[in-house]
Structure formats: C-alpha cells, structure tokens
Amino acid sequence: MPDPLIALGTAVLIITLAAFLFWPEHGWLARWRQTNQLNERIRSEDALKHIHKFEMKGRRPTLESISGALNNSQNDTAQLIAAMQANNFLTVADGEIHLTPQGRDSALHIIRAHRLWERYLAEETGFQQSEWHGQAELAEHRLTPAQADALAFHLGNPTHDPHGDPIPTADGALVAHGGQPLTTLPLDSPGLIVHLEDEPEVIYAQLAAEDLHPGMVVRVTESAPERVRFWSNGDEHLVAPIVAGNISVIPLPEDEMEEDTDGCERLTCLSPGETAVVVNISNASRGPERRRFMDLGILPGTSITAEMRSPGGDPTAYIIRGALIALRHEQANLIKVKKTGD
Amino acid sequence: MTVQTGATQAILETADSLRWQIGREFHEHLMEDIYTDATHIADRAVTRPDEKPRFDLDRTIDRLVTSRIFGFPLMILLFTIVFWLTISGANVPSSWLATLLLDTIHPLLKQGAAAIGMPWWLDGFLIDGMYLATAWVVSVMLPPMAIFFPLFTLLEDFGYLPRVAFNLDNAFKKSGAHGKQALSMMMGFGCNAAGVVATRVIDSPRERLIAIITNNFALCNGRWPTQILIASIFIGGLVPAYLGGLISALSVVAIALLGVLFTFLVSWSLSRTLLKGEVSTFSLELPPYRPPRIWQTIYTSVIDRTLIVLWRAITFAMPAGAVIWLTANVTIGGTSVVEYVINFLNPLGILVGLNGVILVAYIFAIPANEIVIPTILMLTVLVTGAGGGAGAGVMFELESQADTLALFYADGWTLLTAVNLMLFSLIHNPCSTTIYTIYKETGSKKWTAVASLLPVVMGFVVTFFVAQIWRLVAGIG
Numbered sequence: 001m002p003d004p005l006i007a008l009g010t011a012v013l014i015i016t017l018a019a020f021l022f023w024p025e026h027g028w029l030a031r032w033r034q035t036n037q038l039n040e041r042i043r044s045e046d047a048l049k050h051i052h053k054f055e056m057k058g059r060r061p062t063l064e065s066i067s068g069a070l071n072n073s074q075n076d077t078a079q080l081i082a083a084m085q086a087n088n089f090l091t092v093a094d095g096e097i098h099l100t101p102q103g104r105d106s107a108l109h110i111i112r113a114h115r116l117w118e119r120y121l122a123e124e125t126g127f128q129q130s131e132w133h134g135q136a137e138l139a140e141h142r143l144t145p146a147q148a149d150a151l152a153f154h155l156g157n158p159t160h161d162p163h164g165d166p167i168p169t170a171d172g173a174l175v176a177h178g179g180q181p182l183t184t185l186p187l188d189s190p191g192l193i194v195h196l197e198d199e200p201e202v203i204y205a206q207l208a209a210e211d212l213h214p215g216m217v218v219r220v221t222e223s224a225p226e227r228v229r230f231w232s233n234g235d236e237h238l239v240a241p242i243v244a245g246n247i248s249v250i251p252l253p254e255d256e257m258e259e260d261t262d263g264c265e266r267l268t269c270l271s272p273g274e275t276a277v278v279v280n281i282s283n284a285s286r287g288p289e290r291r292r293f294m295d296l297g298i299l300p301g302t303s304i305t306a307e308m309r310s311p312g313g314d315p316t317a318y319i320i321r322g323a324l325i326a327l328r329h330e331q332a333n334l335i336k337v338k339k340t341g342d
Numbered sequence: 343m344t345v346q347t348g349a350t351q352a353i354l355e356t357a358d359s360l361r362w363q364i365g366r367e368f369h370e371h372l373m374e375d376i377y378t379d380a381t382h383i384a385d386r387a388v389t390r391p392d393e394k395p396r397f398d399l400d401r402t403i404d405r406l407v408t409s410r411i412f413g414f415p416l417m418i419l420l421f422t423i424v425f426w427l428t429i430s431g432a433n434v435p436s437s438w439l440a441t442l443l444l445d446t447i448h449p450l451l452k453q454g455a456a457a458i459g460m461p462w463w464l465d466g467f468l469i470d471g472m473y474l475a476t477a478w479v480v481s482v483m484l485p486p487m488a489i490f491f492p493l494f495t496l497l498e499d500f501g502y503l504p505r506v507a508f509n510l511d512n513a514f515k516k517s518g519a520h521g522k523q524a525l526s527m528m529m530g531f532g533c534n535a536a537g538v539v540a541t542r543v544i545d546s547p548r549e550r551l552i553a554i555i556t557n558n559f560a561l562c563n564g565r566w567p568t569q570i571l572i573a574s575i576f577i578g579g580l581v582p583a584y585l586g587g588l589i590s591a592l593s594v595v596a597i598a599l600l601g602v603l604f605t606f607l608v609s610w611s612l613s614r615t616l617l618k619g620e621v622s623t624f625s626l627e628l629p630p631y632r633p634p635r636i637w638q639t640i641y642t643s644v645i646d647r648t649l650i651v652l653w654r655a656i657t658f659a660m661p662a663g664a665v666i667w668l669t670a671n672v673t674i675g676g677t678s679v680v681e682y683v684i685n686f687l688n689p690l691g692i693l694v695g696l697n698g699v700i701l702v703a704y705i706f707a708i709p710a711n712e713i714v715i716p717t718i719l720m721l722t723v724l725v726t727g728a729g730g731g732a733g734a735g736v737m738f739e740l741e742s743q744a745d746t747l748a749l750f751y752a753d754g755w756t757l758l759t760a761v762n763l764m765l766f767s768l769i770h771n772p773c774s775t776t777i778y779t780i781y782k783e784t785g786s787k788k789w790t791a792v793a794s795l796l797p798v799v800m801g802f803v804v805t806f807f808v809a810q811i812w813r814l815v816a817g818i819g
Contacts, residue, residue, distance in 0.1 A: 004813035007693065011806060024615065125619040126548050156369050159362060166362070175362050281374075289623045290370065292545075294377045296625060301378065308404060311413040312512030315521075317404075317628055324404075326508050326626040328515065 042141050044084050045110050046070055047077075051090065051099055052107035056176070061097050105172060112168045113148045114140035115161035120151060122162040123287040129208045132162065133198045145170070162286070164195030164214035164248070179248025182230065183223060183241055190219050191249030193232075203243050210237050215283040218249060233265065233282070233336065267318070267332040270306035276337035278302045285334040297321040298335060400631050407505045417506055421528070424493045428532075429566070432485035439481035448474060467667055470736040475663025475713055478737060479655040482712040486563045487651055490532040492643035498525075499634035507626055517606045518613025519556075520549035521626060527553075527605060530560025531598070534776040535654075537562075538783055548620030552609045554780055555793040558772040559604040561597065564711035568767045569594045571715055575743045575750075576760035593764070601768050608796070616792065654775050658709035663737075666706050666717060670724060670735035678734065684725060694802055695762035695809030699725060699753065704766070709774045713737060714767070719746070722753045758812045762805040769801035 021028045050069040054061040067077040081097070084090050089103035099107060117139040118132045127135065143151070149170055152158070160166055160177075168174040179194040193216045198204045212232065221236075222229035228244035230237050270276055278300055281293055297320055298304070305319040315326040406412055451473060455465040497503055503525050511521025522544045530537030537557040544550040561569065570590070578590035669680040680702060688698030703717040716737035724734055726749075740746045750759075771794050772780070781790040 002693065004810040008807075008810040008814070011810070121619075124621065126622045127619045131618075157361075158369075169358070173358065286370075288621050291373075292623045292625055294374065297381065299374065299378045299381055302381070308408055310508050310511060311408060311410045312509065314512050314515070315508065315624075315626065317508065324628040324630075326511070326521075326628060328511070328624050331624060 040080075040083065043070055043072070043080055044087075044089065045106065045141055047080060047084065048089060048099070048103055048107040049110050049114075051097060052104065052111065055099065056174075066097075108168045108172045108174065109145055109148065110140050111174075112152075112170075113143040115165055115167040116148055116151050116155065116158075117143065118161045118163070119155055119158050119167070123155060129162075130201075130205055133201065133204070160214070162214075163198045164193070177248055179250050182218065182220065182244045182247040182249050183228060185218075185220050185249055185251060187220055187223060189254065190217055190252040192217055192252050193247060193249055195248035197246035197248075203246050206239065206243050207246065210239065211235070211284065212237070212247065213283040217252065218247075265336055265338070267304065267306075267327070267335040267337050268316075268329055270304075270318075270337070270339070272306050272308050272316075274339065275303060275305040276339045278304060279336040279338050282334040282336060285331075289331070289334075293331075293335070296323075296325055303340070304335075304337065403631055404505070404628070407502065408509055413509050417509060420497070420502070424490070424497070425531070427493060428486050428490040431489045435485040435488075436481055439484065443477035443481050444474070448477065463671070466671060466733075466735060467664060470733070471663045471665075471667025472660045473663070474737050475659045475666065475710075476655045478716060479659040479710045479712050480651060482567055483564060483655070483710075484648060484651045486566075487533060487647045488644050490563070491536065491647050492640045494529065494532065495639050495643050496634045496636065499632065499639060501629050501631040504626065504628050508628060511626065513606075514609070517610040518549075518617075519552050519606075519609040520544045520546055520624065523549065523553040523556075523605075523609070526557060527560045527602070530557045530562060532563055534558055534560065534562045534772055535779040538776060538779045541783065545625070546621070546623045548613065548617050548622040549624075551617055551620060551784065551789060552612050554783060555612060555789065555796065556605045556608050558776065558793065558797050559601040559608065559768070561601050561768055562711070564773065565714075565767050566594070567712065568714050569597055569764055571743075571746070572760050572764055572767075573597075575747045576757055579747065580757075597764050597768050600765075604769065604800075608800075654710070658774050659713065662706055662709040662713070666713075666720075666737070667735035670720070678724070680721065681725065684721065693809070694766075694805040695758045695812065696766060696805060697754070697759065700759075700763055700766070704770060707773075708771065711767075711773050715739065719749065722749055726753050758809060758816075761812075762808055765808065766801050766805050769797050769804055771795070771798040 019027070022030075024030060047066050047070060050066055051061040054065065063074055063077055063081070066072075066081070067074045070077065070080075072080070081090070081092065084103070085092060088100055089106065090100055091098050114136045117136040121127050121132045121135060122129075152167070152170070158167060164177055164179075166175050166177060177195040182191070185191045193212060193214050195214060196204065196207050196212060216232050218230050218232040220228065220230040223241075223244075225241065228239055228241055230244075265279075267276065267278075278298055280300055281290060281298065285293065302320065307317045307319050307324060309316045310326070315328045316332060317324050317326045318332075319325075407416055448469070451469045452465070455469060494503075504522075507521035507524055509521075510524040514521050514523050523541075525543065526537045526540040528537075529540040534557050537560060538554050541550050541553040541557070544553055573590035573593045574586065577593045578586035581589050666680075669683070670678050672679050674682070683705075684698035684702050686698070687701045691697040691699075691701045699718055699721045703714050703721060706717050707714045716739055719739065720735070720737050740749070771777070777790060777794050780793050781787070784790060
C-alpha cells in the first residue's frame with residue numbers, strides 16, 4: 001500500500017494536470033485546437049468577410065482594418081493579402097482593396113453559413129443567446145456550400161438570422177436590413193427593431209441582457225449624449241448611446257404603438273386568482289419552446305388565470321383552456337398579456 | 343427538366359423578391375395563425391354545457407398539498423410511509439422466498455442430481471451456479487418491487503406525483519434539471535431501470551438526459567441489502583447495542599441522501615458542460631385528481647413487476663451465476679481463475695480502501711447488484727481458506743452477523759473498508775439491465791457510455807480520496 005500522503009499528492013497532481021490540459025475553452029487542448037484552426041484558409045475567409053462587410057457599409061477596407069479584424073500583425077496581413085490576390089480573391093489597385101467576383105462569392109458563402117448556423121442554434125438547440133455568435137464563427141469555416149444548402153432547406157429557407165441580419169441566398173442575393181440606428185429615431189415616435197449588431201460582444205451582451213429582440217416595437221423618450229431612454233414591450237430601457245446605436249429600427253406609423261396599460265403586460269405579473277388575455281408570445285421564444293406554448297393552447301386571445309404558486313416560489317400553475325399547467329418564471333415572462341377584470 | 347422560358351423565369355424572380363417582403367418570422371406567424379384559426383373553429387364547434395373546469399374539491403386539495411406550510415411535511419410523510427411499507431413489508435415474503443428457493447429447493451435439486459449420478463461439474467455449474475444466482479435475485483428483488491411500485495402507481499394515479507414535481511421544481515431548476523426528475527429519482531429508489539423508463543414523463547430533451555444519467559445515484563432496491571448489512575455489522579457495532587439499530591439506519595439514510603446530493607451536483611455540472619446545447623422546454627401539467635383504481639393497479643403492477651424481475655433474473659443473473667461458478671472452479675496450476683483476477687485487482691482495491699475481492703464481486707454483480715454480498719462472502723472464504731462456506735462458486739449468506747464480521751476481519755477488513763464499500767455501492771456503474779434500458783431510452787451509445795462510466799470513475803475518485811484522508815488522519819489504516 002503506498003504512503004497516503006504520496007498517493008494523495010500524486011492524485012492531486014494528476015487532476016491538476018488533467019484540468020490544465022482538458023479544461024473546456026481555456027485548457028491546453030482547447031487552445032491548441034484554436035491555434036490550429038487559425039490556418040491560412042480560415043484567416044483568408046475571415047479577411048473576405050471583413051472586406052465584404054466594409055463594402056456593404058460603403059467604407060474602404062485597409063491593411064490596418066483587416067489586421068485589426070483578424071487580430072494579426074500587419075506583416076502577416078500583408079502576406080495574407082498577397083496570397084489572396086494570387087488566388088484571385090481580391091484585387092489591390094491604388095491602395096484600394098476590392099473583392100473579385102470569386103472573392104465575393106466566397107465571402108457570401110461564409111456569411112450565409114454563419115447566419116444559418118446562428119439560426120440553427122437559436123431554433124434547434126438550447127445554447128444561450130450569447131453563445132450563438134462564437135459558435136457560428138467556428139462553424140462558418142466548416143460548412144461546405146452543399147451543407148449550408150441542406151441546413152437552409154432543413155430550417156425552411158429562413159430569410160434572417162436571429163439578430164435580424166439577412167441571410168444571403170444560395171445565389172448570393174443579399175438585401176440590407178434597411179434599419180436606421182435607434183439614436184436617429186425621432187423622440188416619441190414608434191419604431192420596429194429589425195437588427196441587433198452582435199459585434200462587439202460586450203455591447204451585444206448588454207442588448208441581450210435588456211431582453212431586446214428583432215420584431216419588438218420601441219419608442220424613444222429621451223436621447224441625451226450620455227444616455228438613451230426608451231420603452232419597449234412595457235419595460236423602460238436605459239442604455240449608453242453607443243449601445244443604442246447598435247440597435248437598428250425602421251420607423252412605424254404612429255398608430256402601431258399600443259397605448260401603455262396599467263404596467264402588467266407579462267404573464268408573470270398575475271397574482272393567483274387574476275385573469276388575463278394573451279396578446280402575443282415574445283420573439284425571444286423560438287423553436288421547440290414556442291411550439292410547446294402553442295401546443296398548450298397559448299395563443300393570442302386565450303384567456304389565462306393564475307391559480308397557485310409552488311411553495312418554492314416558482315413555478316406558477318395557470319389554468320389554460322381548462323387544464324392546469326405549471327410554467328416557470330422565465331417562460332411566463334415571454335408571454336405578453338392584457339389583464340382583464342373579473 | 344425543361345428549358346426555363348421567360349415566363350417561369352419571371353415567376354421565380356417575383357417569388358425571390360416577395361420572399362424578402364413577406365416579413366421576418368413568417369413561418370412563425372403562419373403557424374401561429376393556423377393554431378389560432380384551429381382554436382376559433384374548435385371554440386365555435388365545441389359547446390361546454392356547464393363551464394366549470396376546476397372542481398372545488400380539486401382546488402382544496404391543491405391548496406393543501408402545495409401550501410407553504412403543509413406542502414413539504416406532507417410530502418415527506420407520504421414518502422416515509424411508502425418506504426417504510428416497502429422495507430418492512432418486503433422482509434416477510436423475502437424470507438419465505440429465501441426459505442423456499444434457497445433452503446428447500448436447492449438441497450432437493452442437489453439430491454436429485456446426486457440420485458441420477460450427474461457429474462459434479464455439471465451439477466455445480468447448473469445448480470450451484472445458474473440456479474442459485476437466479477433464485478437469489480428473485481428472493482431479494484421481487485418482494486420490494488412488488489410492494490413499492492403498486493404504492494407508487496397509486497400515488498401517481500391519484501394525481502399527487504405531479505404536485506410533488508410542482509413543489510420541488512425550484513430546487514431542481516437550480517441544478518438545471520426538471521421538477522419531474524423528483525419522480526424518476528423516487529422510482530430509482532425502487533429500481534434504476536424503472537427510474538430510467540419513468541423519465542419519459544420529462545418532455546424536455548436536455549432535462550430528460552440529465553434525469554437518465556443521474557438516476558443511478560438513487561440507491562436502488564438491489565443495493566439496500568448491502569448497505570443495511572454493512573452498516574449494521576460495522577457501524578452499528580461501534581456504538582452500544584441499544585443504539586446500534588438507530589445508528590446503522592441513520593448511516594444508510596445518510597448514504598441515500600448523499601446520493602441525492604450527487605444527483606444535484608452531477609445534474610448541475612452536466613447541464614453546464616456536456617449537455618449545454620441540448621434543447622430545454624419546460625411545462626408541467628397538473629391533472630385533475632382521480633380516485634385510483636386500487637385492485638387493478640395492484641394486479642397489473644404485481645404481474646408486470648414479477649415478469650420483469652423474472653426476465654431479468656433469467657437473462658442477466660443466470661449467466662452471471664454460471665460465470666462465477668466457472669471462474670471459481672476452473673483452476674490453472676492449482677489456483678482458480680478468480681483468484682488470479684482477485685490478486686491482480688488487489689493492489690488497486692487496497693489503494694482505494696477496498697480490496698480485490700470486492701472489486702471482483704462488483705464485476706460479477708454488473709448483471710444484478712443483489713448478489714454482491716453473497717459473492718463477496720463466497721470469494722472471501724475462497725481466498726482466506728476459512729471454514730463456513732458452502733464450497734467454491736457456491737453463494738451463501740451467514741446466519742449470524744458476528745460470523746460475517748469475523749470472516750471479514752480475517753480477510754483484513756477495517757472500518758474504512760466498510761465505509762468505502764457503502765460509498766462504492768452508491769457510486770458505481772449501473773447494472774446491466776439499467777445500462778440496456780438507458781440505451782433503449784436514449785438510442786445513443788454516447789449517452790449510454792457517459793451514464794455507465796461517469797459513476798464508476800466518480801466512485802473510484804471518491805473512495806480513493808476517502809481512503810487517503812482516512813489513513814492520514816488515523817495514522818495508518
């Protein structure tokens with residue numbers, strides 16, 4: 001029998017080593033895979049994506065902007081651009097970088113794969129909103145055009161990704177989302193969120209935390225250099241202008257904005273015994289969860305009565321079409337209702 | 343097919359441009375409208391004579407069983423009664439079956455075999471090996487199963503179990519699991535295979551996988567006897583006789599609660615690592631209360647369970663009995679095969695505070711955990727050469743606990759061995775029936791492998807650390 005102290009020490013050492021090697025995302029194995037993935041093809045695809053994005057915005061991509069986007073030194077980027085030029089992906093003339101038709105096709109495929117993958121993650125998996133982008137960044141380089149087509153077919157040929165970015169078609173047709181920054185929307189007039197920018201991640205995380213989604217109606221009540229205040233879905237939001245600038249909206253006719261009710265607009269605010277009528281299911285609820293709601297008969301016009309709360313405080317049981325169904329707080333919060341007196 | 347004419351081209355182009363105009367979530371809207379139309383049609387067509395969906399009695403019972411004050415105590419009380427009825431009620435039929443199958447029929451078969459002049463190896467292989475293992479599993483397993491499951495089914499039919507899930511959901515939610523996992527876990531205390539099947543009530547894919555993988559941490563019926571025996575001879579023996587029963591019962595309960603703790607811990611980490619991307623949708627229907635159909639439930643439940651137990655005993659325990667007998671009786675150079683394996687595993691067993699015999703017994707007991715103790719006893723006699731056994735490859739249990747204790751001490755057992763055996767009995771691979779059920783339920787080799795290997799690795803890690811720390815604190819054990 002080995003000395004317990006030595007055995008213990010060895011075990012702790014082995015576990016530490018294993019954790020160091022195999023820890024998800026930060027372990028040696030994960031890092032090694034990451035660097036291995038940063039090969040020539042992937043960097044060239046990322047560069048194509050960047051150039052295409054700038055072209056769409058009417059800006060000029062430069063050596064510096066590409067280096068910044070790829071997180072690369074300018075020397076490496078210059079080499080990359082030379083290689084891409086040799087592969088007939090882009091032309092450099094008078095210091096201006098332009099995509100060749102072949103380069104544009106490749107860029108559109110990458111964008112298509114990225115947005116389809118985000119859509120897939122949103123519709124058919126349980127990954128959190130904040131995880132979609134990072135995973136799609138990896139998947140976009142893996143999917144072949146044939147696989148992207150199969151995925152699009154499987155998802156019912158969606159037109160937009162969950163952030164509101166249009167998904168290019170297989171022939172490369174791409175329309176802009178057509179929105180304007182929330183900061184340019186006139187005060188007190190309604191707008192429809194059409195797009196949330198998912199880069200940089202820090203700002204997107206704030207948008208996700210504010211529970212904002214494409215398809216929501218907003219109305220700006222205050223726009224100051226240090227903050228933007230707006231109403232959406234019965235909640236007041238207060239964000240920095242840089243965050244608000246990443247929300248794109250299209251103006252709506254005045255009558256589209258429903259007047260504010262007494263403040264109770266979600267199923268969660270019903271106390272046991274109170275009844276409300278469903279207005280809609282939030283756009284944040286997608287895929288299987290949304291279908292489950294509809295299966296249960298939670299549809300616009302359905303009358304729902306809160307019946308009792310679990311002794312643990314959550315979930316709450318509701319009477320829906322004569323059946324007693326328990327829903328958790330986060331779920332009930334996705335259902336917009338209008339309270340009725342009883 | 344055909345050459346595209348100008349007209350088809352134009353149609354396709356129009357379709358393409360319309361595609362961008364019909365709006366974002368047009369599939370969702372379309373589906374929502376179809377559902378809404380369907381409900382409108384149904385509302386028009388279906389008349390409900392007296393609109394009174396919830397009866398007052400239902401409401402009163404609900405108020406009581408989910409109340410902040412009475413909800414939890416009532417739940418604990420009901421489950422205590424169920425477990426008490428199972429454990430105390432199963433003792434009597436278990437000993438009847440043991441007397442009949444092990445003490446009466448087994449000697450009769452032996453006599454019969456001797457009368458017709460059966461060679462010793464065939465007699466041993468068939469009767470001491472295959473028959474005895476099967477009989478053992480039937481006598482230990484059948485009575486508790488036949489009591490526990492009808493009781494559970496009655497509670498379910500009445501409509502109480504969904505309320506338990508409702509009450510406990512918040513606790514399970516914190517570990518990323520579903521409230522209904524409380525029910526499959528309870529079922530797991532009866533039988534893990536049944537518990538895995540019971541996860542069908544969980545309709546959310548991720549939570550269902552969590553419930554399947556962690557069901558093994560519910561201490562099943564086949565493991566209770568091991569826990570009770572070891573606790574009463576080693577731990578109960580530490581305190582004065584009048585406290586012995588209480589302390590050993592408490593230590594078994596502590597092991598079962600440790601299992602619940604592991605269920606939560608493993609659920610929590612699985613939902614954040616391996617199962618992160620699986621789909622999760624929660625909803626829990628609380629059906630109206632119904633008077634249970636007592637006799638029908640008891641009849642079908644008993645018949646079902648009896649058939650399942652017999653099937654399991656025959657398909658899994660019988661071959662195991664044959665293998666045990668063979669390995670104990672086939673010798674190479676005067677030493678039986680099983681002793682080679684024991685000697686090989688002994689260093690590992692000692693390292694984690696167990697021994698080679700226990701590890702071998704757990705390999706043999708993969709088909710059925712019920713035979714762990716008889717196998718350990720048989721192998722210990724074989725290894726130590728002590729008297730009192732029933733012969734190589736013949737499983738037995740000793741009449742007196744003092745004899746059992748003496749036999750274990752003769753093989754170098756300590757209190758640490760006993761504690762680690764109890765821990766390992768809680769945290770090790772599921773039995774082959776459960777593994778097979780997991781495969782059938784998940785249809786995935788990957789999740790079956792995770793559910794089978796994760797607990798056994800955890801078992802070695804836990805017993806290893808307990809052993810080293812124990813030895814450090816106690817000097818050398």
